[in-house]
Amino acid sequence: MTADLGLTSPHDGPARVLAASECAIDIDDVVARYPRMDHPSIDHVTLKVRTGALLGLLGPNGAGKTTLLSLLCALMRPQSGAIRVQGMRFDDHPEAYKDLIGLVPQALALYPRLTGTENLAVFGQMSGLSGRQLRARMDFAIDFAGLNEMAQRRVETYSGGLRRRLNLATALLPDPPVLVLDEPTVGIDPQSRHAIHENLRQLSVEGKTIIYTSHYLDEIEQLCDDIAILDRGRLIAQGSLGALLARFTGNRIDLRLEPQDAHRAAGVLSGEPGVQSVTAAGSLVTLATDDPHRRLPAVLAALEAAQLRPVGLSVGPRDLEQAFLSLTGTELRDEP
Ligand SMILES: Nc1ncnc2c1ncn2[C@@H]1O[C@H](COP(=O)(O)OP(=O)(O)O)[C@@H](O)[C@H]1O
Ligand SMILES: [Mg+2]
Structure with a gap:
């Protein structure tokens, strides 16, 4: 990854x-x-x-x-x-x-x-x-x-x-x-x-x-x-x-789904027009696209058709937390 x-x-x-x-x-x-x-x-x-x-x-x-x-x-x-x-x-x-x-x-x-x-x-x-x-x-x-x-x-x-x-x-x-x-x-x-x-x-x-x-x-x-x-x-x-x-700014759409849905969502979206790559890590699915704002409605419609509902969405620049999640597939937890 x-x-x-x-x-x-x-x-x-x-x-x-x-x-x-x-x-x-x-x-x-x-x-x-x-x-x-x-x-x-x-x-x-x-x-x-x-x-x-x-x-x-x-x-x-x-x-x-x-x-x-x-x-x-x-x-x-x-x-x-x-x-x-x-x-x-x-x-x-x-x-x-x-x-x-x-x-x-x-x-x-x-x-x-x-x-x-x-x-x-x-x-x-x-x-x-x-x-x-x-x-x-x-x-x-x-x-x-x-x-x-x-x-x-x-x-x-x-x-x-x-x-x-x-x-x-x-x-x-x-x-x-x-x-x-x-x-x-x-x-x-x-x-x-x-x-x-x-x-x-x-x-x-x-x-x-x-x-x-x-x-x-x-x-x-x-x-x-x-x-x-x-x-x-x-x-x-x-x-x-x-x-x-x-590295994480620019042409990206990040979708957060229920963890059990993330891989299915990645599969559904990988064939979408304008979507260059799809990665799933934990509950986060990240799309690299040519034009995230233009592609967003079709992406959401494709998920809807597959009865997949994102619980979170962001387009464009990402913060360190999102970068971290994408890299490790891990949410940070508190020390015991
Ligand atoms: N004294 C130890 N004996 C055996 N395994 C250990 C010991 N301390 C840490 N580990 C193991 O080494 C890995 C790294 O642990 P640690 O350096 O404490 O991680 P972090 O500080 O990032 O939480 C973990 O898999 C942990 O279980
Ligand atoms: Mg430690």
Whole structure:
């Protein structure tokens, strides 16, 4: 289906070859498999991220996002392929390599009996900070995550969203050049999320390289300029958000049907005059046509004649959610 949609194949690489100095993260043909699993969770993934990029890593549950970040952070070793961060391999300089990356893990790692401030002090000391420098980084992190007065309260009294914000703050303490955030805003209220996005954007402007994983498409669409989409361990699309969406604009009609009707509808419509191609993914049927507005009445009439009723319809430019659905055939679901 990827080729059908004309998106960048993962094996084509990025549109422009990055010079080594511009490339913060270089993931080259990586394969990773968990013990006793038949299929690799990361399947020949190649991804280059330029310095200062704010990359959105998208994918449904189980796509391999957390696994890819674990590989990048050297918490897990690949079966094959190579990973470089700022030109450095973990195997050559394990300590220096780890200093390059700050991870905001999907699973919370906090001490519930300690206050927010105490948690930050512990994590800051673990990353080698002390004295005035530690204090300054803690102030920055508290401000960044909007913890402020809550920082003096014990973590066990925090809401889920507040814990996430503290989790984020701890990763910011050492000031690494690369930040990796795994679903960092799950359960965070929209206002705080917005503030965190603004702060991340500022870090990106200042030259930090950020990978932001989410299954909230609207969030990625608002925050990120570059997108990579993972599905079943494979990178199925990558590029700028603009380029990705541009592939989906133009002469298209998208019809949403009941899932059990989608394939029959695709069959009915494939012979229609002016319809160049039909793809069905999940409940979405996408037509490429010469003139969508002119062809629409006949398309709807053909469906009606086959007793098929679309429950949704759009013509022309598509948003990331539609692009995602077409690519993966999967609706995004909330994490359990
Ligand atoms: N510790 C593990 N042991 C075995 N399989 C795992 C483990 N963690 C993840 N997986 C499998 O690897 C795949 C990718 O999972 P994950 O990276 O967590 O996806 P995502 O973060 O995109 O939801 C899934 O099929 C998942 O079941
Ligand atoms: Mg995950």
